[in-house]
Amino acid sequence: MSKILVIAEHLDGKLNAATARAVSAAAAAKPDAIDIIVLSDAPEAIAAEAAKIDGVTKVLAVARAENAHALAAVLAPQVAKAAAGYSHVFAPSTTFGKDLAPRVAALLGVSQVSDVMTVEGPHSFKRPIYAGNAIVTVDVDAGSTVVATIRTASWPAAASNGNAPVEALSLDATLPSHTRFVNLQQGKSDRPDLQGAAKVVSGGRGVGSKENFEIIYKFADKIGAAVGASRAAVDAGYVPNEMQVGQTGKIIAPELYIAVGISGAIQHLTGIKDAGTIVAINKDGEAPIFEIADIGLVGDLFKILPELESAIG
Amino acid sequence: MKIIVGYKRVVDYNVRIQVKPDGSGVVTDGVKLSANPFDDIALEEALRLREKGVAEEVIVVGIGPADLTAHLRNGLAMGANRAIHVQTADAVSPLTAARTFLKLVEKEQPGLVILGKQAIDDDANQTGQMLAALWDRPQATFASKVEIAEGKATVTREVDAGLETIEADLPAVITTDLRLNEPRFIKLPDIMKAKSKPIDVVELGSLGVDAADHIKTTHYAAPAKRSKGVMVNDAAGLVAALKQKGLL
Ligand SMILES: Cc1cc2nc3c(=O)[nH]c(=O)nc-3n(C[C@H](O)[C@H](O)[C@H](O)COP(=O)(O)OP(=O)(O)OC[C@H]3O[C@@H](n4cnc5c(N)ncnc54)[C@H](O)[C@@H]3O)c2cc1C
Ligand SMILES: Cc1cc2nc3c(=O)[nH]c(=O)nc-3n(C[C@H](O)[C@H](O)[C@H](O)COP(=O)(O)OP(=O)(O)OC[C@H]3O[C@@H](n4cnc5c(N)ncnc54)[C@H](O)[C@@H]3O)c2cc1C
Numbered sequence A: 001m002s003k004i005l006v007i008a009e010h011l012d013g014k015l016n017a018a019t020a021r022a023v024s025a026a027a028a029a030k031p032d033a034i035d036i037i038v039l040s041d042a043p044e045a046i047a048a049e050a051a052k053i054d055g056v057t058k059v060l061a062v063a064r065a066e067n068a069h070a071l072a073a074v075l076a077p078q079v080a081k082a083a084a085g086y087s088h089v090f091a092p093s094t095t096f097g098k099d100l101a102p103r104v105a106a107l108l109g110v111s112q113v114s115d116v117m118t119v120e121g122p123h124s125f126k127r128p129i130y131a132g133n134a135i136v137t138v139d140v141d142a143g144s145t146v147v148a149t150i151r152t153a154s155w156p157a158a159a160s161n162g163n164a165p166v167e168a169l170s171l172d173a174t175l176p177s178h179t180r181f182v183n184l185q186q187g188k189s190d191r192p193d194l195q196g197a198a199k200v201v202s203g204g205r206g207v208g209s210k211e212n213f214e215i216i217y218k219f220a221d222k223i224g225a226a227v228g229a230s231r232a233a234v235d236a237g238y239v240p241n242e243m244q245v246g247q248t249g250k251i252i253a254p255e256l257y258i259a260v261g262i263s264g265a266i267q268h269l270t271g272i273k274d275a276g277t278i279v280a281i282n283k284d285g286e287a288p289i290f291e292i293a294d295i296g297l298v299g300d301l302f303k304i305l306p307e308l309e310s311a312i313g
Numbered sequence B: 001m002k003i004i005v006g007y008k009r010v011v012d013y014n015v016r017i018q019v020k021p022d023g024s025g026v027v028t029d030g031v032k033l034s035a036n037p038f039d040d041i042a043l044e045e046a047l048r049l050r051e052k053g054v055a056e057e058v059i060v061v062g063i064g065p066a067d068l069t070a071h072l073r074n075g076l077a078m079g080a081n082r083a084i085h086v087q088t089a090d091a092v093s094p095l096t097a098a099r100t101f102l103k104l105v106e107k108e109q110p111g112l113v114i115l116g117k118q119a120i121d122d123d124a125n126q127t128g129q130m131l132a133a134l135w136d137r138p139q140a141t142f143a144s145k146v147e148i149a150e151g152k153a154t155v156t157r158e159v160d161a162g163l164e165t166i167e168a169d170l171p172a173v174i175t176t177d178l179r180l181n182e183p184r185f186i187k188l189p190d191i192m193k194a195k196s197k198p199i200d201v202v203e204l205g206s207l208g209v210d211a212a213d214h215i216k217t218t219h220y221a222a223p224a225k226r227s228k229g230v231m232v233n234d235a236a237g238l239v240a241a242l243k244q245k246g247l248l
Helices: A018-028 A044-051 A072-082 A095-108 A214-223 A231-235 A301-312 B037-051 B066-078 B094-108 B127-135 B188-194 B235-244
Strands: A003-007 A033-040 A058-063 A088-092 A112-116 A118-121 A124-129 A134-140 A146-150 A166-168 A179-186 A199-203 A226-229 A256-260 A277-282 A295-298 B002-006 B009-011 B033-035 B057-064 B082-087 B112-116 B139-149 B152-159 B162-169 B172-176 B199-203 B215-221 B230-232
Touching: A003 A018, A003 A072, A003 A095, A018 A033, A018 A088, A018 A095, A018 A118, A018 A146, A033 A044, A033 A072, A044 A058, A044 A166, A058 A072, A072 A095, A072 A179, A072 B127, A072 B139, A088 A095, A095 A112, A095 A146, A095 B094, A095 B127, A095 B139, A095 B152, A112 A124, A199 A214, A214 A226, A214 A301, A226 A231, A277 A301, A277 B235, A295 B235, A301 B235, B002 B037, B002 B094, B033 B037, B033 B066, B037 B057, B037 B066, B037 B112, B037 B139, B037 B172, B057 B066, B057 B094, B066 B082, B066 B188, B066 B199, B082 B094, B094 B112, B094 B127, B112 B127, B127 B139, B127 B172, B139 B162, B152 B172, B230 B235
Parallel strands: A003 A033, A003 A088, A033 A058, A058 A166, A088 A146, A112 A146, A199 A226, A199 A256, A256 A277, A277 A295, A295 B230, B002 B057, B002 B112, B057 B082, B082 B199, B112 B172, B139 B172
Antiparallel strands: A118 A124, A124 A134, A134 B215, A179 B162, B009 B033, B139 B152, B152 B162
């Protein structure tokens, strides 16, 4: 019998949409049950949101003061305890899940399947290696717990029409005090969230400066898009780190991705492979980005973006 | 304090990876190999901590086949005091790598272990977290800033929401993100000096590590190719194309 435990990701009392994507992957394994575990100091509202996700059997709410911040060292012993009786433990492949799930896996004495793209069967998965330049099929021994992170860009968010029961769960786990939260500097933005947005406009080194990036924001706002960036743009200080798209940044799958002044290095392309339509705007007609773009336009971005804005009207 | 640094050899990030036609692996024969970029960053951070007087000794560790020596010499040339080569002919899983590091940690008693957040071949992003779990010590993953004082590490982490700062009592495991530092280049005289630095070779089998692997890679495939796109001539053409696809 297979039962999947999905670890909910949340921040500031709200469930992260990546959780519903992990539930989609769980459903693909056709288990007998999918339960969500919410670890928080105040899990009620988050658990109520999680209970609405389609396909969820029940939600386990673990309330502890120590769970006020998502510290892997504190959460992992609880998840490992809660995992008893489950055949699978899934977490989204976000920085939250990447930090936590391997710690859980090690406590359970198993390796982890990272970045699940497809579920071939309850114990068989496809995942990318070498920045997505090869896709491997991995089989996990049927006898051992499957701990996996789910590559969110590969999965749609499960819909929210459900009404699963919420149960309070108290876990007898000793928690360490050796790791402490200090603060979180969050980028404040009214724009759509990069990871869930239908449209994304990204700028690269070609944009040239922090000030020049305004032209990207302006255009993105015009079409209601989230804003991303290449590593070069982040490294140069044009934009903060949470905007980086690529192998070591965010992996995204918007319907429309517009790359502006980005050359198309393999590590960047890894982050956008699953985008619906990729548009490239670059002054160098030989730039590798044009090899994968669905629509390409060669020219100076400082001329083209204003033209686009007026052409859209 | 001692610092242990993971120093993995991987296919260079500039190499275009080719999957073997029979799906049995990727082509690695004759392909350029380099240090995992995140591990160069890990080593650089350790060296800076030694230069600041926070650490006395930096040990680079490689787990891999017999021909790893030249790679470890690069780590020594960059500035590590010594190297440990855990020799194994087989590919090891992240869990086995973590268990191996734990054995070395028990022997060397480091104040800090710095690993890359991921190796750019398998992209597993697991080893550091697993080591921290098995060792029952703090983990500070995806670090972009590290400060060590009074027996604790204050680490800024690159997370999806922005920058998170946490405090961890030492000993602890740190995994590096790209913006932590810019690794130094190896200078010629250092390559000469590195020749006399010690490399301990231990057989993985002799460490008593459980190397059982319950995850098997059964097939390798090239990723689905995106079909060739079209070029438009101007902004108006782009807007028309996007409208036609219903994207504007
Ligand atoms: C281990 C590792 C991990 C990495 N991870 C990532 C990652 O997650 N994400 C990522 O993005 N990169 C990553 N990189 C870096 C990657 O290799 C590239 O260096 C980076 O993506 C380049 O960014 P860019 O395209 O903005 O800059 P460049 O390559 O410098 O390209 C700038 C482009 O702008 C164009 N341009 C300049 N001026 C104009 C103008 N006025 N109008 C129009 N076009 C113009 C140029 O023609 C050029 O094509 C990683 C590298 C390594 C080694
Ligand atoms: C002989 C041999 C053949 C291999 N063949 C293959 C193959 O065909 N296909 C394949 O995909 N992989 C192969 N590997 C790689 C091996 O499977 C990986 O080392 C292992 O899976 C760890 O995954 P990772 O490096 O992605 O871990 P991550 O968790 O991503 O690594 C994070 C960090 O842990 C440390 N670390 C991890 N492993 C080592 C190590 N070996 N030495 C030093 N530090 C380390 C590093 O600091 C690294 O930055 C081979 C390895 C060997 C030795």
